[in-house]
Amino acid sequence: MNKKIDVDLILKNMPVSTKIVGEIIYFDEVESTMDTIKRFADSNTKEGTVVVAGLQTKGRGRFGRSWISERDKDVLMSILLKPDYHVLRALNMAVSLSITDTIKKVADVKPTIKWPNDIRVNGFKIAGILIEVDALSSGTNCFVGIGLNVNSNPNNFSKEFEATSLFSERLISFDINRVLSLLLQYLDARYNSIGTSDIVGEWKNNLDTLGKNIEIFSKISDEKYNGKAIDVANNGDLIVKLTNGSIREFSSGEVTLQQ
Structure with a gap:
């Protein structure tokens, strides 16, 4: 069982080539993956660049809330996407579904989505999404942050978070590199399917x-x-x-x- 994030293993676990997901940059510790990727991203940064961290000291979610996680236990990542402006609303649906796809595949549990993008299992939050957009003269830089509780113990969190994790649901540890690999594959596929599939219908069917x-x-x-x-x-x-x-x-x- 691989307990630490390893970019080589993530790439090795990806059996199919991806159309968007590109360079994966790993940091042992950052304040937040979102702030990190935004610091070095410009109009020349390739779409699909991914920042992954072992620990966030100031992770954040929607409405400025803190995102709490344990070192090397969870998926903490951000990716740079450059979608056409008119599909930005569908992007949230695609990202949400990529997370539910991943959870179903690795843990065999049934996740749901609390509108607009809280991913839950048995009524407890297991993943969150943060999307921030920068308009550039050359197009749109869209930063997507994803936090997925994998091996963390929610009992270590404050009760106010009402959180769970894959470990908590199945009482087994998961290979964090395999989870990241699958998530990136599903994210790539869902992102590329925007406009060609009934993404609204699928997203709606997963809403609780x-x-x-x-x-x-x-x-x-x-x-x-x-x-x-x-x-x-x-x-x-x-x-x-x-x-x-x-x-x-x-x-x-x-x-x-x-x-």
């Missing part, structure tokens, strides 16, 4: 949010709304029937599922 009573906090209006999640639009917006009977679409926000 639809049909549930929810509270959603909108950063745009700085307000909380209550209602029932009834559908998603083709662009990924969440369609909610509010308690006052009106229908509203949300392009972003933080969802809490109501009991």
